[in-house]
Amino acid sequence: MAPTEIKQQVEEIEPFEAQQEIEGGDVVLIDTREPHEYQEAHLENGKLVPPGLLGDEIATAAPNKSARTILYCRSGNRSYKAAEQLQALGYEDVASMAGGILAWQEQGLPVVSTSGMTAEQRDRYSRHTLLPEVGVDGQLKLLNAKVLLLGAGGLGAPTALYLAAAGIGTLGLLDDDVVDASNLQRQVIHNTERIGMPKTESARIFIEALNPDVNVVEHNLRLDSGNIIELIEDYDVIVDGADNFPTRYLLNDASVRLRKPIVSASILSFDGQISTFVPFEGPCYRCLYPTPPPAELAPSCSANGVLGVMAGTMGTLQANEVIKLVLGVGEPLIGRLLLYEALGTRFTELKVRRDPECPICGENAPEIADEDLGKFPDYDAFCAG
Amino acid sequence: MATVRIPPVLRQQTGGQPEVEADGSNVGEVLRALTAAHPDTEAQLFGEDGDLNRYVNVYLNDEDVRVLDGLETSVSDGDTVVILPAMAGG
Numbered sequence: 001m002a003p004t005e006i007k008q009q010v011e012e013i014e015p016f017e018a019q020q021e022i023e024g025g026d027v028v029l030i031d032t033r034e035p036h037e038y039q040e041a042h043l044e045n046g047k048l049v050p051p052g053l054l055g056d057e058i059a060t061a062a063p064n065k066s067a068r069t070i071l072y073c074r075s076g077n078r079s080y081k082a083a084e085q086l087q088a089l090g091y092e093d094v095a096s097m098a099g100g101i102l103a104w105q106e107q108g109l110p111v112v113s114t115s116g117m118t119a120e121q122r123d124r125y126s127r128h129t130l131l132p133e134v135g136v137d138g139q140l141k142l143l144n145a146k147v148l149l150l151g152a153g154g155l156g157a158p159t160a161l162y163l164a165a166a167g168i169g170t171l172g173l174l175d176d177d178v179v180d181a182s183n184l185q186r187q188v189i190h191n192t193e194r195i196g197m198p199k200t201e202s203a204r205i206f207i208e209a210l211n212p213d214v215n216v217v218e219h220n221l222r223l224d225s226g227n228i229i230e231l232i233e234d235y236d237v238i239v240d241g242a243d244n245f246p247t248r249y250l251l252n253d254a255s256v257r258l259r260k261p262i263v264s265a266s267i268l269s270f271d272g273q274i275s276t277f278v279p280f281e282g283p284c285y286r287c288l289y290p291t292p293p294p295a296e297l298a299p300s301c302s303a304n305g306v307l308g309v310m311a312g313t314m315g316t317l318q319a320n321e322v323i324k325l326v327l328g329v330g331e332p333l334i335g336r337l338l339l340y341e342a343l344g345t346r347f348t349e350l351k352v353r354r355d356p357e358c359p360i361c362g363e364n365a366p367e368i369a370d371e372d373l374g375k376f377p378d379y380d381a382f383c384a385g
Numbered sequence: 386m387a388t389v390r391i392p393p394v395l396r397q398q399t400g401g402q403p404e405v406e407a408d409g410s411n412v413g414e415v416l417r418a419l420t421a422a423h424p425d426t427e428a429q430l431f432g433e434d435g436d437l438n439r440y441v442n443v444y445l446n447d448e449d450v451r452v453l454d455g456l457e458t459s460v461s462d463g464d465t466v467v468i469l470p471a472m473a474g475g
Contacts, residue, residue: 151475153475154474154475155475156475240475241475242473242475243473243474243475244473245471245473248473265475266471266472266473266474266475267472267474267475268393268394268472268474269393270393271392271393271472273469273472288442288471289440289442289471290439290440291439291440292440292471292473293440293441293470293471294440296429297394297429297440297470298394298470298471298472298473299394300473300474301474301475304393304474306474337469339467339469341403343403344403348390348447348467349447350444350447350448350449350467350469351447351448351449352449353449353452
């Protein structure tokens with residue numbers, strides 16, 4: 001900068017003024033301290049941009065240069081300097097909070113602290129909390145989330161591994177099967193010693209060893225129209241890795257009624273499909289597949305075979321969708337069906353639209369009785385095999 | 386000429402091929418060209434009334450033909466027709 005150029009004064013605002021603006025919305029809030037300070041306590045929705053990384057990271061944290069941007073640090077010095085830098089970069093409406101988070105806290109204003117997290121958790125999840133899209137707030141969301149896995153098999157096993165590692169606080173496992181030697185080529189949460197054990201119990205042993213933060217709830221049973229509402233109503237997100245059509249339609253119908261998002265994947269031989277169904281925000285499973293196929297077009301993995309690692313790919317994609325839904329970040333696969341062909345290593349994305357005539361989520365869809373959940377007019381004929 | 390993507394459950398009927406080239410000016414003609422070349426696919430794609438079976442989803446590139454013009458949807462050279470049945474494996 002040329003020495004003759006007059007430096008533009010940075011606007012300084014008091015914490016109570018900052019709070020009023022933040023509550024009013026449309027404010028980008030930037031924390032210009034170091035990660036360890038941020039982790040201890042920060043303002044809600046404050047995005048961490050350490051001073052040394054300002055040039056690299058500000059464009060991501062604050063993409064709109066004309067948006068109101070408030071900076072804060074510990075005591076107000078670093079944020080003042082950072083505000084000068086932002087003005088030089090062309091940011092038009094920047095303010096620094098005088099006195100920093102110390103003054104903010106002195107006035108009794110709220111902060112997000114890691115008091116909800118133990119020292120062990122801060123360490124365990126540090127690679128998450130360093131991500132601006134996750135942060136401490138996001139990790140606390142994950143730790144408070146309740147996710148139900150329908151099936152602890154080819155899809156459920158890899159999904160459960162990453163959701164447990166991510167610190168999903170409550171992980172429900174629903175499966176009525178026991179571990180079989182033929183499962184172990186893909187169901188990596190089980191092992192040779194646990195052949196014959198209920199899958200929910202085998203998975204719980206693995207998850208508890210991986211991450212003691214996770215509360216595993218075993219549902220060692222089969223879903224039916226009589227128990228589904230009670231089973232799913234306490235969960236935030238349901239992961240569909242079921243191995244049969246009746247369960248998929250049943251889960252769809254119940255989740256639309258309860259407005260629960262479903263992350264749904266299916267696998268066969270070298271191919272996988274995945275989509276995220278958020279009731280009334282996007283299509284439901286019946287919008288995509290109004291009618292189940294006949295038995296000869298619906299072979300099972302036990303009859304046709306399945307590549308183990310492909311199940312792992314689809315399961316981890318499901319875990320990725322769940323984590324985005326819980327965090328409220330990114331673009332979930334709502335209204336999109338992603339196909340994966342492992343042999344060609346090829347992904348294809350197809351559009352899925354809400355069907356106005358959908359019998360479950362369409363404009364004139366009636367409320368259906370409990371005993372009719374999952375029913376299809378001629379489903380028994382289709383699925384007799 | 387369009388490319389038809391064959392789902393795993395139909396590949397036995399196409400000699401294992403995951404993609405088949407087929408001619409036609411609309412989706413219906415392309416699928417009829419497929420069933421002519423691989424007759425075993427016909428019963429699984431079309432009902433006795435000649436309509437596409439309801440449980441088979443067909444996409445032209447990334448769009449469901451149900452929201453386009455169904456089997457009458459025009460197909461250009463280089464388009465991809467995706468046949469997609471529901472799968473339930475988990």
